[in-house]
Amino acid sequence: MAYGKSHGIKGGNLMSDRYEPHIIEKKWQTIWEEKRVFEVKKDINKKKYYLLEMFPYPSGKIHMGHVRNYSIGDVTARFLKMKGLNVLHPMGWDAFGMPAENAAIQHGTHPAKWTRENISYMKTQLKQMGLSYDWTREIATCTPDYYKWNQWFFLKMYEKRLAYKKESYVNWCPKCETVLANEQVIEGLCWRCDSTVEKRNLNQWFLKITAYAEELLTDLDKLNGWPERVVTMQRNWIGRSIGAEVDFPVEGSNERLKIFTTRPDTLFGTTFMSIAPENPMVEKLIEVRGLPLNASIRGKESEIRRFFEKIKKQDRSARTEALLEKEGVFTGSYCINPLTNTKIPIYIANFVLMEYGTGVVMAVPAHDQRDFEFAKKYNLPVKIVIQPPDIKLNEDTITEAYVDEGVLVNSGQFSGINNRDAMDAIVKHLEEKGIGKKSISYKLKDWGISRQRYWGCPIPIIYCDSCGIVPVPYEKLPVILPEDVKFTGAGSSPLAQSPEFIQTRCPRCGSNSAKRETDTMDTFVDSSWYFLKYTSPAGDTLPFDKDEAGYWMPVDQYIGGIEHAVLHLLYSRFFTKVIRDTGLTSIDEPFTNLLTQGMVIKDGAKMSKSKGNVVDPDDLINKYGADTARLFSLFAAPPEKDLEWSDEGVEGSYRFLNRVWRLAEESKSSGVEELKSKDITPSLLNSQTPQLNQEMNRTIKKVTEDIERFHFNTAIAALMEYLNFLYRYEDKKSELFTEAVGTLVILLSPFAPHISEELWQKMGNKELLANTLWPSYNEDALIKNEVILVIQINGKIRNRLNIPAGSSQKQAEDIAFKGEKIKEWLKDKKIKKVVYVPDKILNLVVE
């Protein structure tokens, strides 16, 4: 190890002057905590800044992704604090979730205990990193003080009909007996037990995020501080499309099939209908034909049933795979095209999704590729209703659907109109006849929050035989998650097997036979408003204090992984808008600026246990200290890009800190009593050591501007350059040099706070560096007397000359032409043109 032996210092009594990260890091962490340096209060006289990093799930220990995420945040927080802002920088725990429950099933540890212990350990780790959190604001979502307000929000939404219960098809693992989120289904199998996941129709609680679809979409335009691709992902996820809804009467019945289409102009070309297998209308359609589905299984009906079962087993990702072969089965029923009055068959088709539109599609094979393929497979007619401008399509010869623009044909009164104009015209016609209307459809679905799991927030609902669904009254909140339950891993969730929990009194009629809802909430609910709770964690009359939130919100800078681009970031936006509409806040959007940091990569792959390429932050901190860990994770790559891990690179960062240490040790012995960072007097410096002064100011400027735009890697590079300059500087014993080193220490402090704080103290400063103001630079000091002028001939560099700064073109030319090299190059040449960029370039264009 690098510090295993003395650095050329002989004898043992100078050992204390070595850079020993562990001793000083512990020392300063204790001091910061004792002096409450990072605790903040609302102060309307100070400009606030709310800096937030995504809080971690307490899985056991922190990983390198956390180190990176929190280092990025900490640089920013410390920098802005030193700039004089009132910086709120909190941390907490996304503490509900499946892994805790798995631990309970596998090792018999109670999820609460497991989670508490993990939080305790990870908190120690975060403290070891020297992060500038206001720990008095720490929250854990698994505490009743916190999740009570999840339930409160749920009740508010229930009142506003934004929380509702409905039946829907969900991913169901028969072995775990629980619902799985789409992302927990891997190639059709359960992520935990590899069972084949089924679709099951279940009664579940939903939050009506679609009620805010339009605002969530339009407000994306306000998010100028977000990466464009995150905005795009959310826009795609919301997936707004404009079209029309049209009713198709079912032949021989009073039923109607309502379809949604973005192409009302092709309505005349509809030659059959496609319906989703899950669509409740399917049963009725078969009844229309006189064959109820629950009758004996034979003939045509069993064919439908088999098809049905096959489709249900396909998970959604397979269903929506574009390469999936189109399959279907005829229901036996027909409906009537309301515009042409022709009879068209109704098919069940695997590619039609119940969740989108109305779950029924009008099929226009001539102008939709899917419908075309389906029609070819089942020999259904193709009817062309749009002719392109250049060629003429023929129904018998076309090999693919024509989806572009053209003129309508075979479309009754609309024939001859351009299809774009026909869209509006046909919709208007439908509305007049009362068989359709303009409609907007979204891909965004309501948010299913029911989880058949224990370790989550109970949904505050009671079921009463006589009163039905009864919300738990506000004054009875929180519905406490009971701890004395059994974890068998089999059967339904522990809550559903706990009679003490289930059995309750109906709040409305007082009946003793009422039952509690045993599903818990998706943990994304917890994280959808935690940023608001940080503003007033202790309050218990409302979810959070209006004034505090009014001062601190919105979050000025949010930092986290791209994996939450849609889910967490969309849910939080939704919650913020709902909360605004309850009157608790006035903000529309929670996060003004978003930074999505890249992954930490090793050997070309994301760090993971299965790949065996994990670097444990504990090892790193034990070996080099937190400052090195922080520095490397900031230096190796810009924040938003992936970071390739390099053990040698870590050594380099460690080496740099040692060099800083040694330089400070050397200059310290000059005997300067105290430094005052703001007392740098340019005139004095200028007269004595202009270059030192210039470098110092140049570095202040560079580091400041780079931190402001999150270019931490180049900021650190500038510090390294500055250090190299100081090393080469001869007069290391002067007072001015000590000041220059002091500046280095200040500028380094957001990145490597412990070593900086220690050196700052060693230099004789009484005030904590963390509380010191960030230095400003002197513009005058940046002005150079001499600049290097590059002389080009025909754009190629032929010489470099020192010339006085601000020279005119004439002066520059005079100097340039005197140079022997240039004379040689210009021999026998005629100058056609001269381009002069002051203080930079003189380009001579010759024949």
Added chain:
RNA sequence: GCGAGAGUGGCGGAACUGGCAGACGCGCUGGACUUAGGAUCCAGUGGGCAACCCAUGGGGGUUCAACUCCCCCCUCUCGCACCA
């Protein structure tokens, strides 16, 4: 397939509105100090043996000047992907 982003030394990466390509770090080479050096310090380090030329995925173009702007192509990453 659609959309977005990226392609620069042996490696990670610099280069703000076109103006010295390769900052800084790693690695490598040589030297110093050393019993020793995997510590530290100094020097060097894109390629072609030098003057000079060639180099920012490839090919064109604009310009006095292009990593940067325009057109075509290739590769990679990410997102979306039967959404009616």
